[in-house]
Every structure is written in C-alpha cells, then in structure tokens.
Amino acid sequence: MLKLAVAQLNYMVGDFAGNTDAIISHMQKAAAGKADVAVFSELCICGYYPGDLLEDSAFLAKAEQALANIMQASTDHPNLVCVIGTVRLNKGQGKALHNALLAIRNGEIVAEYYKQLLPTYGIFDERRHFEPGKEIASTLDVAGHKLGFMVCEDGWNDEEHDYQVNPFNALTAAKVDLIISINASPSDIGKRQQRHAMFAKAVAHHQLPLLYVNQVGGQDQLVFDGASFAVTPDRGVTFEAARFEEDFQLLGFAEKQFSAIDGAALVKPDSTGLSVPEFTRRQIVLGLQDYARRCGFKQVVVGSSGGIDSALTIALAVQALGAENVIAITMPSSYSSTGSVSDSVKLCDNLQVKLHTHPILNLVEQYAKGFEEAFSSPLRGLTQENLQARIRGTILMEYSNAFGALLLTTGNKSEISVGYCTLYGDTNGGLGLIGDLYKTEVYALSRHVNSAAGREIIPRDVLTKPPSAELAPDQLDTDSLPPYDELDEMLKWHIEGRRLPAHEFARAQAFVEQLQKTEAGQKSMARIMGMVARNEYKRRQAPPIIRVRARAFGSGRQMPIAAKY
The missing domain is CATH 3.40.50.620 (HUPs)
Structure with missing residues (x-):
C-alpha cells in the first residue's frame, strides 16, 4: 500500500521563513506517520499569488534559498518523497519563469513538472509571469506505484473547451496509477461542487484516481477553502479534508482505491456541503x-x-x-x-x-x-x-x-x-x-x-x-433604487450572468426577460445598467472586498472608466 500525507496549509505570500517552517514540520509529521509521499500545494514556498513580486530578483533569490533549505531538511527523512510547488527559472524562450511542481527525496529533485495551462481569466493572470511547460507527462515510481503530476488548472480542461492542450491525455498515455494534483484554488459559492463534478468526470473518463491537495487561508481579496479531496473512477469523491482550516491527513492507496492509513474504508463526504449562508x-x-x-x-x-x-x-x-x-x-x-x-x-x-x-x-x-x-x-x-x-x-x-x-x-x-x-x-x-x-x-x-x-x-x-x-x-433607498429583490436580479444577470450557479442564473434570466416585455421595464433596466457603467470610477478607488462569488469587483472584473458604452 502507498501511504500518502495530505498537507493542507495556510501560506503567506513572501513569508519564506514561515512557509518553509510549515513545510518542514509537516514533512516530519509525514515521516513519523511512515508516509511514502507528502503532498503540499501550488507555489507553497512563496505563497499564491505573488503577482509582480515575481519580477523582484531578491524575491526569487529567497525562493531559491527556501527550496535549498527544504531539500536539506529532506535528508533527515530519506525515504519520504515531498511534493511541493515553487517558482523555477525558464531556461528556454518565453517568460522568465515556470510555475513548477517538484518531487524531492533525500536532498535531490527526483521529478520536475511545469504547469501547462496558465489561466488568464477572472482573478488569474499567470501568463503575465510564467511560461507554460512542455506537453509531456512527469512521472515517478514510489513504493510500486507510478505517480503522475499536474498543477491546478491542468485538470480543468478535460472537455478541451478552453485550451488546446489536455494534460490528462499525456498522463493516460504514460499509464500512471495515480495523479497527484497540487492546487491554489480560490473559493466561491458553488466552487466545491464544481471541483467535485469536474474531477469526478475526468477521473472516470481516464480511469485514473486523483489526489487533489489545495491550500487554505485568506490572501488579499481571495479566500482558499482547503477542502482537499481524493477521487476514484468508480466511487467518485471518497475523501475530503477540512474546509476553511488547516488539516493534515494520512491516506492509503492500493488497487486504484483510497483508504485510511490502516486500510479501513473511508467515509464518503457529504455531497451537499455547507449551506450558502x-x-x-x-x-x-x-x-x-x-x-x-x-x-x-x-x-x-x-x-x-x-x-x-x-x-x-x-x-x-x-x-x-x-x-x-x-x-x-x-x-x-x-x-x-x-x-x-x-x-x-x-x-x-x-x-x-x-x-x-x-x-x-x-x-x-x-x-x-x-x-x-x-x-x-x-x-x-x-x-x-x-x-x-x-x-x-x-x-x-x-x-x-x-x-x-x-x-x-x-x-x-x-x-x-x-x-x-x-x-x-x-x-x-x-x-x-x-x-x-x-x-x-x-x-x-x-x-x-x-x-x-x-x-x-x-x-x-x-x-x-x-x-x-x-x-x-x-x-x-427605494427613493432612488428599485426594491432590492428586483435590483439584485438585474445586477446578477448583468454582472455575473452565466458565472452564476445554474439555478440563480435561471431565476435572474427569467426576471429580466419578463421585465423587458414592458417599456417601463426596459427603461428600468437601461437606467440600472447605466448606473453600473457610470460608477466604475468609484469602484476603482474603493478598498478591496472579500470575494465570495465567482465574479467580484476588483481584479475579477476589469472594466474601463472612460468609455462610451
């Protein structure tokens, strides 16, 4: 049986000492639990997302030193493979850096993988700093199991709608036994269900079990909910770590199934999750x-x-x-x-x-x-x-x-x-x-x-x-605005549209269609849309807000101030 340690931790951008200490201490916990592999999250050494700090040479030097410290610490646990996320220099053409996954064992890098799909939508702008990795699989044999690796967005394109590349295909061709995915996936309403549905479908399609390890914590506007999970082709999601808090779990893996570390069956997570409030x-x-x-x-x-x-x-x-x-x-x-x-x-x-x-x-x-x-x-x-x-x-x-x-x-x-x-x-x-x-x-x-x-x-x-x-x-308020139960439907339809959960979009769409059947309704819609457009200058100067929905004001909605539209 392969023994896996899931390290779901709260990292801070630029806190190399704190992040390194957290990684090393959980390497020790994994080794004490006799784990074969300890899995951390995307860019865990520097924190996600560092933005233009990635253009600061001192920042990059500290990332390299932190990696060296972690590699040195790994020599204390020579049989443990540590899977981490960090920044690596690009030795070829293109952007200067890669968003990298490294597998470290006994002071050496035994596998290195560069994220292939770099998101530039919504709150993400990774192509600003990173060059995509080559369209190949990265694998590693551990305790009789062939592991394959991916990083976050790499797993979100199995239906091949958003990118020409589908990293699942290379891993399938490589005949891996288990995919390990490291992630920094921000949380919003419906995101947990979306993750579970998308990865359960992809895993069933390729008949490849997958361990998904996410980070937790708040970083500026973003909140990461953790909720790391394991998914198999026949049972779907079979394990889930805590939400909104750090967690460390030991799992067993054999014959395409996850289990408790002692081999006992796992309790399947509740699919309903938390209520929206x-x-x-x-x-x-x-x-x-x-x-x-x-x-x-x-x-x-x-x-x-x-x-x-x-x-x-x-x-x-x-x-x-x-x-x-x-x-x-x-x-x-x-x-x-x-x-x-x-x-x-x-x-x-x-x-x-x-x-x-x-x-x-x-x-x-x-x-x-x-x-x-x-x-x-x-x-x-x-x-x-x-x-x-x-x-x-x-x-x-x-x-x-x-x-x-x-x-x-x-x-x-x-x-x-x-x-x-x-x-x-x-x-x-x-x-x-x-x-x-x-x-x-x-x-x-x-x-x-x-x-x-x-x-x-x-x-x-x-x-x-x-x-x-x-x-x-x-x-x-109603002296200047429609009643809020009406205004909110207009705004949801206009600002978020199909980014809304399906039932919310259907309700907003139906409301707007009914409203547009009358001249008064059309005028009301036009007035509200105009107010939204005219007040972009206020939002641009407002403080950051904690993101809850798929499209929040701030980096997730980039609109011009001076525009005739």
Whole structure:
C-alpha cells in the first residue's frame, strides 16, 4: 500500500521563513506517520499569488534559498518523497519563469513538472509571469506505484473547451496509477461542487484516481477553502479534508482505491456541503482573520449606522477577531432616526462591543457656513448629503490613524454596483467584508447569524426597518433604487450572468426577460445598467472586498472608466 500525507496549509505570500517552517514540520509529521509521499500545494514556498513580486530578483533569490533549505531538511527523512510547488527559472524562450511542481527525496529533485495551462481569466493572470511547460507527462515510481503530476488548472480542461492542450491525455498515455494534483484554488459559492463534478468526470473518463491537495487561508481579496479531496473512477469523491482550516491527513492507496492509513474504508463526504449562508459566513470570517493578521492589525473599527450593513459587518468582525478587538462608532446627524443610535446600542450590547458616539451636526453646520461664505451659494441637495458621509468617513479614519485599527467599509454589492455610496465617505476603509454580497444576501446572512447563535444578535428592528442612508429627511433607498429583490436580479444577470450557479442564473434570466416585455421595464433596466457603467470610477478607488462569488469587483472584473458604452 502507498501511504500518502495530505498537507493542507495556510501560506503567506513572501513569508519564506514561515512557509518553509510549515513545510518542514509537516514533512516530519509525514515521516513519523511512515508516509511514502507528502503532498503540499501550488507555489507553497512563496505563497499564491505573488503577482509582480515575481519580477523582484531578491524575491526569487529567497525562493531559491527556501527550496535549498527544504531539500536539506529532506535528508533527515530519506525515504519520504515531498511534493511541493515553487517558482523555477525558464531556461528556454518565453517568460522568465515556470510555475513548477517538484518531487524531492533525500536532498535531490527526483521529478520536475511545469504547469501547462496558465489561466488568464477572472482573478488569474499567470501568463503575465510564467511560461507554460512542455506537453509531456512527469512521472515517478514510489513504493510500486507510478505517480503522475499536474498543477491546478491542468485538470480543468478535460472537455478541451478552453485550451488546446489536455494534460490528462499525456498522463493516460504514460499509464500512471495515480495523479497527484497540487492546487491554489480560490473559493466561491458553488466552487466545491464544481471541483467535485469536474474531477469526478475526468477521473472516470481516464480511469485514473486523483489526489487533489489545495491550500487554505485568506490572501488579499481571495479566500482558499482547503477542502482537499481524493477521487476514484468508480466511487467518485471518497475523501475530503477540512474546509476553511488547516488539516493534515494520512491516506492509503492500493488497487486504484483510497483508504485510511490502516486500510479501513473511508467515509464518503457529504455531497451537499455547507449551506450558502454558512459558507459565506466562514469565507468572510477567515478572509478577515488572515487579512488583519497578515497586515499587522489587531483591532478593527466600523461606523455603526443602525442599519443592516454595518450590523452584519460588526457581527462578522466579532466572529473573526473577538468582541474585544472590534470598535463601533455611531455618528448621528440631524437626519438620523432615533433607531440609528438605539439599534446600534442594542447591537453592540448583544455582541459586547464597545460603542463610541461622535455626533456630526456641528461639523455639518460649520462646513455649510464655510461653503456659503466661500462660494456665495448654500450647501444643499446631494452635496450636503455626501458631506455627511464624508465627515463620517473622516472621523473613522481619524480613529484608525490614532489607534491603529483597520477600518472596515460596510458597502454591499448592490449599492457598490450602482454607485449608491459616497467616494471618500462610506467607501473609506482598508477592507470590505460584505462588498460581494447583494443586499438580499445581506439580509439572508444576518438571519443566519441570529439562527446559528440561537439568539438575537442583530436586532429585529434592524432586520425589518426599510433601508435608508438617512442623509435627507424621510429618505429611503427605494427613493432612488428599485426594491432590492428586483435590483439584485438585474445586477446578477448583468454582472455575473452565466458565472452564476445554474439555478440563480435561471431565476435572474427569467426576471429580466419578463421585465423587458414592458417599456417601463426596459427603461428600468437601461437606467440600472447605466448606473453600473457610470460608477466604475468609484469602484476603482474603493478598498478591496472579500470575494465570495465567482465574479467580484476588483481584479475579477476589469472594466474601463472612460468609455462610451
């Protein structure tokens, strides 16, 4: 029986010492468990994705030194094969580097493979830095089994829709017994099911079992969910590692089947996985934890308006960092309802979060007076509304600067899409937690937070009162926008389209088709699409948001600002 160690770890871009220590310590665990092969993830030495750090000679030199340290450590376990991902120089024509998989044993590289399929869609831009590997199989004999290797995207083209090359074919021709795939596959809604379905189909097609090892953790906008798995031609997915946390597992492999290390049968994973709200909660919580830790923040600060967006942001921040590390500030103006303060107080009491009050009435009046004196014109309308948001944003940044807390912005995807936000006001911040959630999903996740807690975390009044920016008398979001259950369907159809899960796309498509049957519906659609286009300049200047869906604002949606379309 071949004994495999699955090392699903949380790496940080550029943390060569930390990444190397993690790899070496888990090599030791694998050797202690008498594993034949220890499998790590894609670009684990330098972290995924380093971007233009790959053009920094010092960065590349550190990657080489880290590899040398790992190879030296492997001599302590001469019978263990360690499969890792790293950067290698391209000795031929083309881009300077390869995205490489190395198999190391007893201080030597015993197999070397270069990723053939380099994604350039969505959030990926690997062809910017890497040259594809040759269209050949890389194999290695270990304990009487012939192993073949691939890296992440190499396994996503078995139907040959996106690339001319299909690495599965070369591995089939090489008659390998097992494919080992190392990955840095970011998580989004439906991604787990997509991975399982695609690899189960490919494995059945080629009659080749496969071990898929993924990384875990947050890196900027991206979150990696781990969920490494093993799949066989006859049984499909037979093993799955933990989701959203590090994991280390020992597996046996013989006669095209995976087993526990003692030969016992594995319990087949539940195909349903997490509910969408629970998935979303865990994705955002892990994303914030790692973003704050990697950027050196221990505390966060949030502007608490008494509305649903800030309430959910505060609740998620508490789950990620603890109540003692979350600060809320309420900043009432002359247009704030009594509930904007009282609901903030109740929310923070429920969460045991410290709430500061910083009224802005006098500041608004001073600005208005100064404006009229300088420009001989009263401050009114949208300018006055935006001023209030900008004063609040300035106060929040003052707190961030003074006390070293990361400011979390509270905009949701519906509002960000149509520009229903104030640049240099409520868009201020270092990270957005709910910027990839449509408004209807904000409500759904808020209800889930309460349900999972078994008590009222987010107050009932916050969940039931009509949404309002409270920047003008009796203002409601619906004064400027369609109801959110309608707006969200338009936006899903326009922004994500067929990237949506099939049932979501069908619902959005049906809604839009019905809307376009009337002149009023056509005008409504045209107005919303125009708002999305006109507000690209705001999104370009907004803070990063934690990605939850297949297409999020940021690197995953690249649109021009100045365009006539």
